[in-house]
Amino acid sequence: MSLLSSALREYIQDRSAVKVLATLDGNDAPYAVVSPFLQLDEQGHLVHLELLEKSVTNRNLLRSLWFDRKISVSVGSYVIKGSPVKAHISGPVFRRYYEQVRCVLDDADLSCVWLIEPEEVVDETYATRKQQEEEQFPFSVHLDRLTN
Amino acid sequence: MRLALAGKTAPTPIDEVVRRYPDVPRLLVIKTDVQRRGVFYSDAALALLDETQHQTTGTHIFGARDGLIALRPESLLLRDGSSIITTPTPLEENPYVVDAKDGVPWLFDDGIPLEAVDYWPAPDFYARTSSSGVPMKNIVSARPQRLNIFPYRYCTFWNNNKGCSFCDIVSQLKKGGKELNIPAKLDPREVGDVIGEALKEPGRFSSVFLTSGSIVSGQEAFDDEVDYYIQILHEVGRHFKAPKFPSQIIGTAFTKKQLQRLYDETGLMSYTSDIEVLNEELFNKLCPGKAEWIGYREWKKRLVDAVEVFGPGRVNTGLVAGIELAGPHGFSSEDEALERTLDEAEELARQGVSTVFIVWSPRPDTPLGDQKNASLDYYIRLARGLHALRVKYRLPIGFDDYRHCGNHPDSDLSRLLPY
Numbered sequence: 001m002s003l004l005s006s007a008l009r010e011y012i013q014d015r016s017a018v019k020v021l022a023t024l025d026g027n028d029a030p031y032a033v034v035s036p037f038l039q040l041d042e043q044g045h046l047v048h049l050e051l052l053e054k055s056v057t058n059r060n061l062l063r064s065l066w067f068d069r070k071i072s073v074s075v076g077s078y079v080i081k082g083s084p085v086k087a088h089i090s091g092p093v094f095r096r097y098y099e100q101v102r103c104v105l106d107d108a109d110l111s112c113v114w115l116i117e118p119e120e121v122v123d124e125t126y127a128t129r130k131q132q133e134e135e136q137f138p139f140s141v142h143l144d145r146l147t148n
Numbered sequence: 149m150r151l152a153l154a155g156k157t158a159p160t161p162i163d164e165v166v167r168r169y170p171d172v173p174r175l176l177v178i179k180t181d182v183q184r185r186g187v188f189y190s191d192a193a194l195a196l197l198d199e200t201q202h203q204t205t206g207t208h209i210f211g212a213r214d215g216l217i218a219l220r221p222e223s224l225l226l227r228d229g230s231s232i233i234t235t236p237t238p239l240e241e242n243p244y245v246v247d248a249k250d251g252v253p254w255l256f257d258d259g260i261p262l263e264a265v266d267y268w269p270a271p272d273f274y275a276r277t278s279s280s281g282v283p284m285k286n287i288v289s290a291r292p293q294r295l296n297i298f299p300y301r302y303c304t305f306w307n308n309n310k311g312c313s314f315c316d317i318v319s320q321l322k323k324g325g326k327e328l329n330i331p332a333k334l335d336p337r338e339v340g341d342v343i344g345e346a347l348k349e350p351g352r353f354s355s356v357f358l359t360s361g362s363i364v365s366g367q368e369a370f371d372d373e374v375d376y377y378i379q380i381l382h383e384v385g386r387h388f389k390a391p392k393f394p395s396q397i398i399g400t401a402f403t404k405k406q407l408q409r410l411y412d413e414t415g416l417m418s419y420t421s422d423i424e425v426l427n428e429e430l431f432n433k434l435c436p437g438k439a440e441w442i443g444y445r446e447w448k449k450r451l452v453d454a455v456e457v458f459g460p461g462r463v464n465t466g467l468v469a470g471i472e473l474a475g476p477h478g479f480s481s482e483d484e485a486l487e488r489t490l491d492e493a494e495e496l497a498r499q500g501v502s503t504v505f506i507v508w509s510p511r512p513d514t515p516l517g518d519q520k521n522a523s524l525d526y527y528i529r530l531a532r533g534l535h536a537l538r539v540k541y542r543l544p545i546g547f548d549d550y551r552h553c554g555n556h557p558d559s560d561l562s563r564l565l566p567y
């Protein structure tokens with residue numbers, strides 16, 4: 001069964017929703033960028049279309065794939081943790097996304113089609129997290145909130 | 149299939165090397181070792197090969213390690229987008245095996261599955277035929293992102309039997325001419341037409357590459373080779389808006405005047421001239437034609453001259469790594485070979501010339517065909533050493549990287565560099 005709920009899948013496929021991809025650089029410093037083309041493929045991978053070969057994100061994704069480091073994607077109030085598992089630079093999959101990018105952005109190029117395997121979904125919706133926090137960590141609540 | 153788990157199986161002999169070099173990705177170690185040991189395709193793997201979708205062997209200027217011309221995958225793509233350019237190798241020589249697993253090709257070592265691989269995708273123009281009736285793929289061939297032009301499949305160093313000791317260009321020409329209908333010398337106009345067809349495919353190619361055997365003739369030695377490249381590059385250039393287009397040539401070490409002509413009169417953007425081995429004595433023994441016509445020191449000088457013409461980060465030289473250890477004249481230890489090679493590579497890097505290597509695969513129709521190549525450890529150390537020189541001297545290698553060539557473990561490492 002997919003890790004991603006159907007609501008989340010729909011949200012990911014919504015072109016107008018903002019999706020942020022966070023990677024780690026060589027010094028383990030986080031680096032987050034908006035991934036405007038982020039989408040799902042038929043196998044349930046998150047697909048990040050990297051337009052620039054030498055971008056920090058492209059190199060960080062490669063480092064993640066090479067050395068087994070996690071990345072995360074934030075979509076609305078959800079954080080999806082995962083691993084890049086494949087970079088397409090040629091072939092039918094690449095071409096399909098290349099044409100997609102070129103339809104949307106004038107004179108754009110596409111460097112890599114990154115497939116990211118989702119491994120964990122964290123629901124960061126405030127109401128959900130607040131309830132969890134208050135149940136699990138009752139000692140971190142300010143008392144004035146609990147008075148009559 | 150969950151690709152993320154593809155690399156995590158039982159321990160294999162490469163794991164020891166992976167542990168020793170934590171800065172080198174496992175995929176690169178696998179790639180290098182597959183290049184070193186070659187591959188054998190099982191029947192099930194060959195059944196997954198589809199000529200309408202995949203590139204098959206036969207178009208290359210050099211031959212295979214098993215000496216056969218047969219329908220096999222041209223090469224493999226790993227999941228980091230890099231290629232393994234490797235040759236089919238007989239099972240007795242202990243190659244990696246490509247077999248089918250879950251309906252896709254996988255690399256196996258000693259029965260242990262290592263990685264899923266893709267066969268190189270066939271470009272659209274492979275299905276077409278040129279105006280003279282030759283299949284277009286026999287005129288221009290492809291790598292995942294590169295168009296290959298091998299305009300002249302002979303090398304005149306062989307005229308007096310002074311070709312390089314690891315080279316099978318002439319025997320491959322004989323086989324290719326007979327069995328594959330590949331013209332020995334291409335018509336520039338026809339090359340241009342095929343390039344025009346190839347460029348119609350969206351998102352497929354990001355550079356044009358030319359190499360041929362050396363042509364010693366001309367008013368000045370090698371003028372004919374330069375003239376021929378210029379003719380071909382003119383025909384290629386008519387398809388581009390700008391005067392320069394991403395391109396690379398592997399040519400003989402030309403004089404500065406010849407280099408300047410190549411740069412000024414064509415769209416060429418980068419230049420490679422393979423010195424093959426970084427040691428004067430070995431160069432003289434293993435590359436007697438190059439030694440006779442140009443000489444080791446002059447070869448190096450011309451590489452440095454090329455930096456003035458093409459600019460830093462646009463010139464390199466290639467090594468056939470492993471030949472420096474082969475035969476009675478080779479270095480006696482890998483430590484010595486590494487130290488001496490990197491010393492000379494550094495002298496070139498300081499002057500703006502990058503060095504890349506290919507893993508030597510001994511081919512049957514060559515004088516060194518019965519020798520063994522070096523250890524995996526050696527190749528990994530060499531890759532790290534050459535990459536470190538590019539870092540130290542800030543030399544970009546974008547024209548000869550995993551996208552444009554795919555045959556150099558050292559330039560794969562440079563993918564993480566910001567330049």
Ligand code: SF4
Pocket residue numbers: 302303304305306310311312315316317360361362435437
């Ligand atoms: S220069 Fe050497 S390696 Fe190149 S084609 Fe001639 S003989 Fe072969």
